[in-house]
Amino acid sequence: MGNGLVKDIWVLSKRSVLTTLRSPFSFIPNLLISTFFLLVYDSGLSGISQLPAFDGANYLAFILPVSVVSAAIGGAGGAGQGIVKDIENGFFSRLLLTPASRLSIVLGPIIAGMLQLFVQTILILIVAFLMGLEVATGFLGVLVVLLLAVGWGLAFAGYSAGIALKTKNAQAAQAGTLIFFPLIFLSTTFVPYELIESSWLKVAATINPTTYIFESMRTVLIDGWKFWGIAKGIIAIMIACAITITFAALSAKKAVSRG
Template sequence: MGNGLIKDIWLLSKRSVQTTLRSPFSFIPNLLISMFFLVVYESGLSGISQLPAFDGADYLAFILPVSVVSAAIGGAGGAGQGIVKDIENGFFSRLLLTPASRLSIVLGPIIAGMLQLFVQTLLIIMVAFFMGLNVETGFFGIIIVLLIAIGWGLAFAGYSAGVALKTKNAQAAQAGTLIFFPLIFLSTTFVPYELIEATWLKVAATINPTTYIFQSMRTVLIDGWQWWEIAQGFIAIAIACTITITFATVSAKKAVSRG
């Protein structure tokens, strides 16, 4: 049973990856936008790193997580879009007639989306190194950043897949991911928490899980191995993944019951 599930997930993930590779323009714009954020924000806002609250931190390392998280949000939509396409062309219905695990039908596109995000994040980090990025924790710090990015992407992909299975509509699945973009800007996106002056924005940043994702990545990149700061990002990921994957699973069961 276990081997059958793993095989089903592998085959459906492989199919989703191959589908993505055949349509590179489905992910290239998102990658370019994320790199655009990195280049523009570094060149236009790096001067504020001279403020005392930054404590001499490199602004490139400070803004890099914003580019990575924007890639995670944009890339997550691919999981939902892939499921909607399968529903519209009838492939999803044919899958339901096979012995393939229902869980693998959901996880295949989600895992493919995570792999896509992994490649995108690597490319973004490579560009950052060409721009002069210095990582306080070295190679293993980059591994932590990649793990955080993949975990956060998994949470977004689960939500995207859930919306796709619930609505069976491409526009709704795409629009569903847009609600996450405000999470980026209602956070410590451009300045540290200490420099946020508006009380309402401080409250929003405090309850916003993206704040803790940024904080974990920035700790690794700038401050070093401060374990509690890093752990908060993984806790946020665990909570978000539990919610979104559960949502996707429930939506999948309802989609299967409706045929």
């Protein structure tokens, strides 16, 4: 049974990846926007890295996580869109008539979205290195950033898939993902927590899980191997994934029961 599940997930993930490759314009805009963020923010705001709170850190390394996380949020929407397309063209109903595991039907598009994000993050990192990025923890640190990005993307992909299965509507699935973009800016997006002056924004940043993803990536990129700084992001990802994947699974169960 375990081998059957793995095979089903492999087949459906492969199909989702091939479908994405046939429509490159579905993910290229998200990649371009994330790269644009990186170029503009580094060019326009790098001067504030001279403030004492930055402690001499390179602003490119500080702002890079914003570009990576924005790619994660935008790319994760692809999982939901793929499921909605399958529902609309009848493929989802035909899948339900096959022996394929119901879990694989949900995980296939989610894993494909993760792979898409993995490639996007690598391309963004290449651009950052061409701009002069230096990573305090070296190659292993780059791998940690990739894993954090993919983990955060998994959480959003689960949410996107859950919304798609619950609503069976492309517009609703897209809108459900877009509401997470404000999370990027209600965080330590442009400056460290210490430089945020508004009390309400400090509260928002404290309860915002995106803050801990940013801090984990920045710890790896700037500060080095500091356990708690990295662990906070991993914990945030684990909690978010547990919630969103459960939401997707429950939505799939209801979608199947409704036929």
